Amino acid sequence: MLHFQKWKLILVFGIVVAGFLFALPNLFPAATMARLPTWLPHKQINLGLDLQGGAHLLYQLDEKEMVEDWLNNIRGDVRETLRRARIGYSDLTQDVAKRSVSVKIRDAADMDKAETELSKLAVPIGGDVFGGFSGKDLEVARQPDGRIALTVTDAGLANRMTSAIQASIETIRRRVDAFGTTEPSIQREGRNRVLVQVPGIQDVERLKTLIGETGKLEFKLVDPAVDAIQAAATKQVPPGDELVYSTDTPSIPYVLKEQVLVSGQNLVDAQPGFDSRTGEPVVTFRFDAAGAKRFGKVTQENVGLPFAIVLDNKVISAPVIREPILGGTGQISGNFTVQRANDLAVLLRSGALPAKLTVIEERTVGASLGADSIESGKKAALMGLALVVIFMFAAYGLFGMFANIALIVNIALIFAVLSLMGATLTLPGIAGIVLTIGIAVDANVLINERIREEIRTGKSPYAAVDAGYSRALITIIDSNVTTLIAVLVLFWLGSGPVRGFAVTLTVGILASMFTAVTVTRLMVAYWLRWARPQLIPI
Amino acid sequence: MFRGFHFIPPDTKIDFVGWRTITWIVSALLTVVPLILVATIGLNMGIDFQGGTLIEIKTKESPANLADIRSKVSGLGVGEVQIQEFGAPDAVLIRIASQPTEQEQQASVAKVKQALGAEVEYRRVEIVGPTISGELIASGTIAVVVALLGILIYVWFRFEWQFAVAAIASLIHDVTGTIGLYSLFQLEFNVSSIAAILTIIGYSLNDKVVIFDRIRENLRKYKRMPLVQLLDLSINETLARAVLTHVTTFLAMLPFLFFGGETIFGFALAMCWGIVIGAYSSIFVASPLQLILGVRREAFGGVPAPAKGRGAAAARA
Numbered sequence: 001m002l003h004f005q006k007w008k009l010i011l012v013f014g015i016v017v018a019g020f021l022f023a024l025p026n027l028f029p030a031a032t033m034a035r036l037p038t039w040l041p042h043k044q045i046n047l048g049l050d051l052q053g054g055a056h057l058l059y060q061l062d063e064k065e066m067v068e069d070w071l072n073n074i075r076g077d078v079r080e081t082l083r084r085a086r087i088g089y090s091d092l093t094q095d096v097a098k099r100s101v102s103v104k105i106r107d108a109a110d111m112d113k114a115e116t117e118l119s120k121l122a123v124p125i126g127g128d129v130f131g132g133f134s135g136k137d138l139e140v141a142r143q144p145d146g147r148i149a150l151t152v153t154d155a156g157l158a159n160r161m162t163s164a165i166q167a168s169i170e171t172i173r174r175r176v177d178a179f180g181t182t183e184p185s186i187q188r189e190g191r192n193r194v195l196v197q198v199p200g201i202q203d204v205e206r207l208k209t210l211i212g213e214t215g216k217l218e219f220k221l222v223d224p225a226v227d228a229i230q231a232a233a234t235k236q237v238p239p240g241d242e243l244v245y246s247t248d249t250p251s252i253p254y255v256l257k258e259q260v261l262v263s264g265q266n267l268v269d270a271q272p273g274f275d276s277r278t279g280e281p282v283v284t285f286r287f288d289a290a291g292a293k294r295f296g297k298v299t300q301e302n303v304g305l306p307f308a309i310v311l312d313n314k315v316i317s318a319p320v321i322r323e324p325i326l327g328g329t330g331q332i333s334g335n336f337t338v339q340r341a342n343d344l345a346v347l348l349r350s351g352a353l354p355a356k357l358t359v360i361e362e363r364t365v366g367a368s369l370g371a372d373s374i375e376s377g378k379k380a381a382l383m384g385l386a387l388v389v390i391f392m393f394a395a396y397g398l399f400g401m402f403a404n405i406a407l408i409v410n411i412a413l414i415f416a417v418l419s420l421m422g423a424t425l426t427l428p429g430i431a432g433i434v435l436t437i438g439i440a441v442d443a444n445v446l447i448n449e450r451i452r453e454e455i456r457t458g459k460s461p462y463a464a465v466d467a468g469y470s471r472a473l474i475t476i477i478d479s480n481v482t483t484l485i486a487v488l489v490l491f492w493l494g495s496g497p498v499r500g501f502a503v504t505l506t507v508g509i510l511a512s513m514f515t516a517v518t519v520t521r522l523m524v525a526y527w528l529r530w531a532r533p534q535l536i537p538i
Numbered sequence: 539m540f541r542g543f544h545f546i547p548p549d550t551k552i553d554f555v556g557w558r559t560i561t562w563i564v565s566a567l568l569t570v571v572p573l574i575l576v577a578t579i580g581l582n583m584g585i586d587f588q589g590g591t592l593i594e595i596k597t598k599e600s601p602a603n604l605a606d607i608r609s610k611v612s613g614l615g616v617g618e619v620q621i622q623e624f625g626a627p628d629a630v631l632i633r634i635a636s637q638p639t640e641q642e643q644q645a646s647v648a649k650v651k652q653a654l655g656a657e658v659e660y661r662r663v664e665i666v667g668p669t670i671s672g673e674l675i676a677s678g679t680i681a682v683v684v685a686l687l688g689i690l691i692y693v694w695f696r697f698e699w700q701f702a703v704a705a706i707a708s709l710i711h712d713v714t715g716t717i718g719l720y721s722l723f724q725l726e727f728n729v730s731s732i733a734a735i736l737t738i739i740g741y742s743l744n745d746k747v748v749i750f751d752r753i754r755e756n757l758r759k760y761k762r763m764p765l766v767q768l769l770d771l772s773i774n775e776t777l778a779r780a781v782l783t784h785v786t787t788f789l790a791m792l793p794f795l796f797f798g799g800e801t802i803f804g805f806a807l808a809m810c811w812g813i814v815i816g817a818y819s820s821i822f823v824a825s826p827l828q829l830i831l832g833v834r835r836e837a838f839g840g841v842p843a844p845a846k847g848r849g850a851a852a853a854r855a
Contacts, residue, residue, distance in 0.1 A: 369661035383793035397540040438787025486740030
């Protein structure tokens with residue numbers, strides 16, 4: 001056990017030096033690092049949200065709303081399809097709980113034709129990861145009572161959910177980017193969730209407002225024939241109309257035509273600005289070609305009438321069309337503050353979310369608490385380390401110092417690997433490093449106790465050390481692997497800080513096995529060769 | 539040259555397994571009393587498992603005027619609100635009970651923030667909705683069970699089933715003992731408590747495996763030594779290592795208890811306690827359990843214990 005081949009020696013030495021080099025950046029503030037030559041490692045460990053402050057927001061997509069929207073669209077498609085095929089129908093209804101739309105076909109003779117036509121609405125879903133065919137998104141089936149039902153399949157729902165989540169992630173990213181914070185992380189969690197982590201953000205409320213809005217923009221005509229106040233009192237509007245309230249407090253009712261003239265999908269740009277006459281904050285926008293054409297046509301036909309700008313089913317403003325707007329640009333005003341105009345522009349630029357997102361878990365940490373945590377974590381860790389170093393020297397003398405040097409190498413290696421992995425250090429993670437100190441020391445304790453035992457059996461110094469290492473090795477591996485099992489479970493099931501803790505502990509255990517088995521062994525072997533002791537001082 | 543203090547003399551012969559009548563009672567108490575504690579005074583469930591909101595603030599004036607804060611937030615109609623000092627005189631922790639839906643929960647927090655005004659600094663806001671808290675309970679429980687199963691399989695594979703069963707039994711003893719600590723001191727039981735329990739499981743098992751390793755080695759070495767003696771020998775031989783390792787780990791963890799800050803106090807206390815209870819259960823639960831489970835000595839090339847001999851050992855117990 002005490003003989004080292006040259007290449008092994010170089011390898012161990014190389015790892016240790018690399019460990020220190022890659023751990024080094026963590027000792028200096030970023031400003032100092034920037035001045036160092038570029039060939040030196042620069043990567044530092046990321047600090048977790050609990051240490052640098054920031055927001056952790058877990059959103060859940062409203063599945064019911066998504067299904068409702070989808071069923072609404074299907075209903076529209078069914079109406080359109082049957083009308084085009086000249087098939088008479090009645091009682092077109094939807095059932096959210098069953099995820100289905102059903103329609104009664106007037107003439108039984110049309111049933112076959114209707115079924116064929118409606119079946120075209122079902123779209124095949126792309127294959128799954130194994131390339132298998134996973135069916136269509138809708139199941140079209142004839143009901144016993146002369147109806148045809150179109151039901152959303154499980155695979156269809158899953159598929160739609162995936163694309164909705166992906167679209168949400170992109171939209172959220174565009175909105176979060178408006179804050180200009182460094183390295184926000186936005187990722188899917190489970191089936192219908194998105195985790196948003198924004199380090200260092202100050203105004204969490206504003207972030208939440210910006211992400212929480214669906215951002216569905218619609219331009220609709222106001223129905224001039226109906227008295228909105230009266231309609232609001234009776235809650236009754238003519239067919240094809242709807243009652244919508246404004247964003248003001250108290251809110252003002254409007255009766256709008258249901259038909260959407262132009263929607264936010266046709267927007268290509270939105271910017272905050274100021275009205276040239278009144279100087280109040282506004283949002284200016286620009287439509288794409290199709291949107292501009294439609295908007296131009298509508299405004300041409302309705303000069304003198306009011307139209308409404310509706311965001312998430314609330315009227316922002318309802319200006320009167322003074323002249324046809326043909327250039328495809330316009331502005332939205334609505335008693336905005338400068339910040340609101342700014343946020344609204346971000347909202348419109350980023351596009352609408354596919355469905356409403358609800359915060360189901362929120363954890364935010366202020367920057368000052370984070371700094372305090374780092375401070376106390378550092379203090380406690382250094383004190384712990386000092387106590388261990390003193391105790392190890394007291395217990396084993398010179399061999400204790402070997403173990404202490406290995407311990408320092410061990411800590412350097414942990415920091416190096418964590419920096420290279422781009423891992424995140426959390427407060428429990430710091431405690432994890434400290435626990436690793438205990439585990440790293442344990443390996444050396446096992447070895448040293450074995451050496452003591454072997455000396456008592458009357459072995460020569462060299463033989464005793466050799467036997468000590470080889471015997472202790474089995475125990476070290478067994479005991480560390482079992483610990484790793486518990487830690488891997490922690491990684492697998494944990495999230496956030498707990499996961500950070502598990503990563504730190506795993507890296508720590510592996511590093512401690514390396515240092516105990518090779519680094520101290522190397523030191524002891526060379527010391528034996530150099531000092532040629534008659535007695536081992538242990 | 540300084541050889542280090544030999545804290546445990548090499549010829550130490552403590553009759554650990556011989557004390558088993560007493561230690562069985564102690565171990566049984568350490569397992570049962572926590573269950574009684576949890577059943578009677580219960581666990582101080584944190585918002586992770588119960589849902590709810592936690593707001594840590596720092597006030598301009600020090601010490602914080604708790605009565606004033608209480609009067610501001612009571613009567614907001616957000617259900618039960620707890621207010622307490624947190625670590626420093628100007629730090630205050632406000633807990634708001636879980637609301638039926640996520641939207642109401644967000645609304646309740648907004649109300650409290652409005653009532654507190656712009657004067658306070660928000661150090662931490664944690665809101666756990668009803669959906670998540672249920673899932674966290676489930677995943678926490680699964681984590682502990684899966685870890686125990688994984689360990690059972692590994693130890694079974696590396697040793698014999700008796701060792702695996704002894705390890706799991708003593709780990710369950712450690713887990714209940716730790717949960718008892720949380721209940722007794724009414725420490726907040728949350729996701730990081732599960733992390734603490736899993737870490738204690740890992741650490742404590744590490745210790746058991748070291749003794750098991752020695753028992754296995756001695757079973758091969760002393761083929762005819764009575765099991766009680768062999769267990770005692772193995773524990774005594776590894777005693778110095780156990781004491782040194784536990785003392786160092788404890789020393790490393792100790793500063794976190796006093797200087798680690800309020801957020802990590804519960805975690806650090808659980809870890810310190812876990813080191814102690816883990817060390818205890820290695821010697822007084824995991825090892826003597828071998829007597830009851832009856833290690834198959836043939837598996838280690840030994841002579842099977844005669845039925846009479848085992849009966850005699852049991853009679854002495």
